[in-house]
Amino acid sequence: MILNFDVIVIGSGPAGMTAAIYLKRANVNVMMLDKNAPGGQINRIAFIENYPGFSNVAGSDLAYNMFMQTQELGVPYKYGNVVSIKDEGDYKVVKTEQEEFTCKSVIIATGRKPKELGLENEKKLIGRGISWCAICDATLFKDKDVVVVGGGNCALIESLYLSDIVNSVTIVHRSSEFRAEKIMQDRIFSNPKIKVHFNSVVTKLNIADNKLEGVQVFNKEEEKESTINAAGLFIFIGFEPSTEYVRDLNIATDNNYIVVDNNMRTDTPGVYACGDVIKKELYQITTSVAEGSIAAMSAVNDLKE
């Protein structure tokens, strides 16, 4: 049977594009598929200051440079929303809403999406006050006031990180207590720069000059609405891996994140995963590109066998 490609990379964020670069340079017949513009999440980041080699780079510029590198090498890029991957043993069938492709191996690099609050103007304010990444964006709010939404470990750890940089942090949490570890809670309550609004939800985003100016908060216990002025809103109510389409594939997942070994192999031969879509500790561009290269080289080695 003649297959369309040796390897199909699903997702053209930093992980997928790195995998494609390594595969093409190893003379593998590879194609990239994405349901959006190439670049992934980094297209949504105004400035990246922690990617080695660039002290300050616009996310869209980094995405463009990575994509151009794939195009100079001649990696075919196709638009397509992948809806399923079928494992036929020796080969895989990747199906998008419009087309179907066959290949020997698949690299899954579809990342994850931050959970949103679901408020009006939320999408419009991404990069203009709203963020899901304190490590990445805290310095944009140096000496300014910010609001953090969430009550888990992530929200509290990120609040502590932010408090070293911004003027004040107000945590808005919908329950009467945090879900986070006790030690984290103690650190929050003893930090003079952090205030907490329990039993509260953000109901509205206030805008001035196309930027976030503050939020309206409703206290469910007191049934009272108040305004918090803030230049930044950090939402830590969780992320969801983009893995809906791999459900039919028999690979191990943990909370829908794909479980891989150190070489980015899933437990299904010929299926690899890398970047934010896998279960790991640090979700960053540096880790994603590293995993993309490892996934590619695992695929190259397995193809040789």
Ligand SMILES: Cc1cc2nc3c(=O)[nH]c(=O)nc-3n(C[C@H](O)[C@H](O)[C@H](O)COP(=O)(O)OP(=O)(O)OC[C@H]3O[C@@H](n4cnc5c(N)ncnc54)[C@H](O)[C@@H]3O)c2cc1C
């Ligand atoms: C607001 C924000 C700021 C950040 N700032 C930084 C920072 O400063 N520094 C840093 O290192 N990291 C930062 N990050 C994290 C960084 O963006 C991610 O770690 C990185 O983008 C992960 O790369 P990836 O290739 O694994 O996934 P992604 O970048 O998420 O790319 C996944 C790609 O897969 C595509 N896709 C998804 N589902 C399908 C499907 N079914 N079919 C086809 N295509 C699909 C998507 O369209 C997307 O293009 C930030 C993240 C956010 C949200």
